[in-house]
Amino acid sequence: MxxxxxxxxxxxxxxxxxxxxxxxxxxxxxxxxxxxxxxxxxxxxxxxxxxxxxxxxxxxxxxxxxxxxxxxxxxxxxxxxxxxxxxxxxxxxxxxxxxNLFPLVADAQRSILLGGGIGITPLIAMAHTLHARGEAFELHYRARSRSRCAFVDELLAAPFAASVFTHFSDEGDDQRLDLAQVLGDPAPGTHLYTCGPTGFMDWVIAGARAQGFSAEQIHHEYFQVEVDSAGAGFEVQAVRSGKTLQVAPEQSLLAALREAGIAVEVSCEQGVCGTCLCDVLEGEPDHRDHYLTDEEKQSNEQIVVCCSRARSARLVLDI
Ligand code: FES
CATH class of the missing domain: 2.40.30.10 (Translation factors)
Known part of the structure; x- marks a missing residue:
């Protein structure tokens, strides 16, 4: 980087x-x-x-x-x-x-790009690349209304326009997004990419899992998340800073670190970008981010300090 x-x-x-x-x-x-x-x-x-x-x-x-x-x-x-x-x-x-935290998989047989609202943006770049590679793909753009959306006209005039499908809430039933039909068969080599508001993405991901897509076939990027960083209080030992501090129930871990004078590099403050990632030396984090994978969360080796907390009474962090 x-x-x-x-x-x-x-x-x-x-x-x-x-x-x-x-x-x-x-x-x-x-x-x-x-x-x-x-x-x-x-x-x-x-x-x-x-x-x-x-x-x-x-x-x-x-x-x-x-x-x-x-x-x-x-x-x-x-x-x-x-x-x-x-x-x-x-x-x-x-x-x-x-x-790039949301890369295309090389050599996919079929790629399905599902964008909700402004979440269409990374998928447009993907459509350009897949078209240039000559790979099979569909780009589905769902939004409330055609008149409120960006990029509609250019997508419908793009060289890959035949692979673009729009779905607007205020237009007819015949163009509604039928998720099960769009996802189709999760055959090997099929990959789903989705980006959009949290509710939209949760719906898409749940639908893909129900349809039999594996975790490796589902790729997503959250750009707008509700951060709930409150919970029970806990103690943090910040080893490199030589400080021990209490995180109050209504206080975020990030706020408590800052209050103790410990500098933390942050960017999104929404658990999305990974800038504030920190190594965990002891204790069990309560992961609330959208950055770490499920496997990484289970390993409890790192914590996203802008939004996560602790399940254990005490965390020891390498900060
Ligand atoms: S600052 Fe982006 S994940 Fe914490």
Whole structure:
């Protein structure tokens, strides 16, 4: 992973649908941007302490431009509102190099891409790559209404438009998303990729499991999660910092660490990005994140400190 930040300029900006800012970012010095693979995101540094992850939704084959689609959230904690206000055409900002926590599997026989609302963004990049590879895929875009969505027109005019299917809640029954039919047979080599609001993804994943898809065939990326980091109190020994602290029932582990003066690098603060990952030396975490895999959670070797807690009365952390 490259930790160096990139200085970029907003080369183009347009608002699509009801409230989606579609931005194209280019390197400030005109140099090439690092290549990325479909499914990657960048951290956008909007202000001190305000860092947000946005998926790259452009064609990965298109050099020198990163494309983002950012929905203005009514409940914005500062991120999407800052993007909409600050990142006008010509504005400068800093981003991380692309990171990919949602990669395509190589040599799939069939790929099913299921996007809910603005969760379509990483799947657009995937569609470009799968089309370029000549692999079989379907891209399904479900949203409340056609007029509120971004990217609809361009997807329906894309070279892979025959593989694009839209499903809008306010249109007829004949275009509703029939999940079981779309998922079909989970034959070996079939892979499902989904991104969208938590409720949508939980529905898709539960449907895929019921249909017989294995964990290895289901790939997902949460971008909008409700974080419940409250629970019973517990004690934390922070070994490298030489401190022991109490986490109160209504306090998050992250807040308690900060209160004790222990610096923790964070980004999403929603248990999604893995920036705040910390090694567990003793004790049993109560994992509440969407970053670690089920196997990693069972091993209890690491904890995502921005949202997780403890099942044991005490945790010993390498921090
Ligand atoms: S800061 Fe992103 S997972 Fe904790």
């Amino acid at each position: 490259n930790d160096a930040l990139l200085d970029v300029i907003v080369q183009t900006r347009e608002v699509q649908g009801a409230d989606v800012a579609v931005l194209e970012l280019a390197a400030l010095d005109g140099q090439a941007l690092p290549r990325f693979a479909a499914g990657a995101h960048v951290d956008v540094h909007l202000a001190p302490g305000v860092v947000r992850q946005y998926s790259l939704c452009g064609d990965p084959a298109r050099a020198n431009v990163y494309r983002l689609g950012v929905l203005r959230e009514a409940q914005s904690r500062g991120g999407s509102a800052a993007v909409h206000v600050q990142l006008q055409a010509g504005a400068l900002t800093r981003i991380s190099a692309p990171r």
